[in-house]
Amino acid sequence: MDIVKELLALYDLEYKAYSSKINPTVPQETIIGVRIPKLRRLAKTLLKAAKQADKSEITQVNAFFSELPHKYFEENLLHAILISEMQVFNELVEELERFLPYVEDWATCDTISPKIFAERRPEAELLAYKWIKDSHPYTIRFGICVFMSYFLGDWFKVKQADTIVAIRSDEYYVNMMIAWYFATALAFNYEDVLPYLKDQRLAVWTHNKTIQKAVESFRIKPEQKEYLKTLRIPVRRKAVSK
Known part of the structure; x- marks a missing residue:
């Protein structure tokens, strides 16, 4: 699957106009106009394929994680959704630390919501204290959001x-x-x-x-x-x- 090609095929001009309006800090030319439910369905497809893959091969999700910075706004949203579904805590933290410096808008920031944090609150608390002391505004925002x-x-x-x-x-x-x-x-x-x-x-x-x-x-x-x-x-x- 070509992820960017899939995203471009899901564009919605009406939603692009709406998304552009509520995300004024995002360069307008990078917004495709893909609704969140469609991004979540795409994420689900990618995660299912990753789960079925042989452990020795690099999955498309891992390859996508390494492609930073992304070109399109929706790539960042998809990245945030995929991270939120990660189940191995140390791997999640590693990907978060790599991704957060590239987060430059509120929507991507607020889409990151790791489910596993509810099970690992002591560790998540320490990380949140660290993040709110960062110099990057959206890392700070994410740390507050965790609290x-x-x-x-x-x-x-x-x-x-x-x-x-x-x-x-x-x-x-x-x-x-x-x-x-x-x-x-x-x-x-x-x-x-x-x-x-x-x-x-x-x-x-x-x-x-x-x-x-x-x-x-x-x-x-x-x-x-x-x-x-x-x-x-x-x-x-x-x-x-x-």
Whole structure:
């Protein structure tokens, strides 16, 4: 199978326009326009072939993993989906470490969701702490996403939130993920997370975005939303000189 040829055959012009709109940082000429369900079906086909292959041969999945950087946006999404399905933890981490420096958009970043992390939380936690200290914005975003996906509820630790709240970045997609993390954490660990907003420990934009996302969430109670609204920080607009 020629993976790029398969992707090009799955293009959808209407979806390409939509995908281009919601992924403004992705070079438009690299977007084919392939819907996620079709990418997942292609991934399933590749993984089935890899499973049936002789252990001594290089599978198409392994060959695809080595072809970095990819040309097309959908190649990166497919890469993210394939990584998420890996079952051998050490091999997963190796591929993640190789792929993350090439991730340059929120969609690819957020598509990486290794199922095995739910079974290997102690190791995943240590990796997440490392990733959020990286210099690459989407590696940082992915590290925060790991904490949000696997370490809320019974797995929440104040140390995790303390580390995330200390992040200061000029990157929009890093700050948006910080806000998303705290808004989601409010739904699962409201009493633990509320002090971060009451004490205004987040940057102003991220603080207010956290409240906005929490108020929009169906998982936050109405009375909690009303209180959160009172914690918004007024932002003064700069006077425009005439």
